[in-house]
Amino acid sequence: MSDRVYREVAALHATGIERGFLATLGQRFLCLMYRAIAESPAGVLEVVERDGRVAGFIAGSDGMRPVLRRMVLAHPLALARALLPALMRPRQVAGMLEVLRAGNAAGDTATLPRAELLSLAVDPRHRGQGVADALYRRLQARFRERGIDAFRIVVGDALAPAHRFYRRMGARPAARTEVHRGQGSTIYVHHSGEPDHDHP
Numbered sequence: 395m396s397d398r399v400y401r402e403v404a405a406l407h408a409t410g411i412e413r414g415f416l417a418t419l420g421q422r423f424l425c426l427m428y429r430a431i432a433e434s435p436a437g438v439l440e441v442v443e444r445d446g447r448v449a450g451f452i453a454g455s456d457g458m459r460p461v462l463r464r465m466v467l468a469h470p471l472a473l474a475r476a477l478l479p480a481l482m483r484p485r486q487v488a489g490m491l492e493v494l495r496a497g498n499a500a501g502d503t504a505t506l507p508r509a510e511l512l513s514l515a516v517d518p519r520h521r522g523q524g525v526a527d528a529l530y531r532r533l534q535a536r537f538r539e540r541g542i543d544a545f546r547i548v549v550g551d552a553l554a555p556a557h558r559f560y561r562r563m564g565a566r567p568a569a570r571t572e573v574h575r576g577q578g579s580t581i582y583v584h585h586s587g588e589p590d591h592d593h594p
Contacts, residue, residue: 395429395432400429400432403451404422416513419476419477420476430464431512433468435460436457436460437454438454439453440532442520449516449525450526452529454545455509507546509537510545530563544583546584548579550579551578567581
């Protein structure tokens with residue numbers, strides 16, 4: 395993928411997933427993160443483009459450690475520059491530690507799949523056109539190609555539209571977690587053998 399795609403994915407994350415902690419780390423960090431996801435053997439980054447621009451994207455991984463390793467080893471100086479402003483703020487540092495701790499805890503839970511849908515966003519101008527559905531199915535297909543038949547999705551309690559979407563696509567609630575203190579989330583699991591959509 396080109397630098398332009400990574401920048402547009404980062405910008406879409408910053409505006410479309412603005413409630414999440416990662417958006418507070420800035421677009422420079424997000425650009426590096428999505429590049430690392432795309433470059434890592436464990437990562438998946440799929441985009442839909444319309445009129446030469448990213449209309450939506452989905453990211454996933456079969457474990458975050460290879461992605462983080464790729465980001466640190468491939469772009470150490472750029473990563474340090476991107477994170478420097480956040481490292482000067484104790485609240486940001488605490489948030490990063492919470493994310494890392496939650497990721498490690500979820501990965502160590504034997505009943506949950508290691509693979510995960512990390513993020514999904516669609517430009518408001520292209521919502522209602524099936525972009526999110528298409529991206530979700532692409533991620534399923536990429537995971538299946540790697541022999542992965544189930545993946546998890548962590549969804550914050552406040553994100554009602556996201557809960558409805560993932561249930562409609564066939565994911566089912568499997569556990570509860572708290573990525574950030576005082577902010578509950580549901581962990582959904584999607585098994586490839588289940589139907590993509592709910593049926594009345």
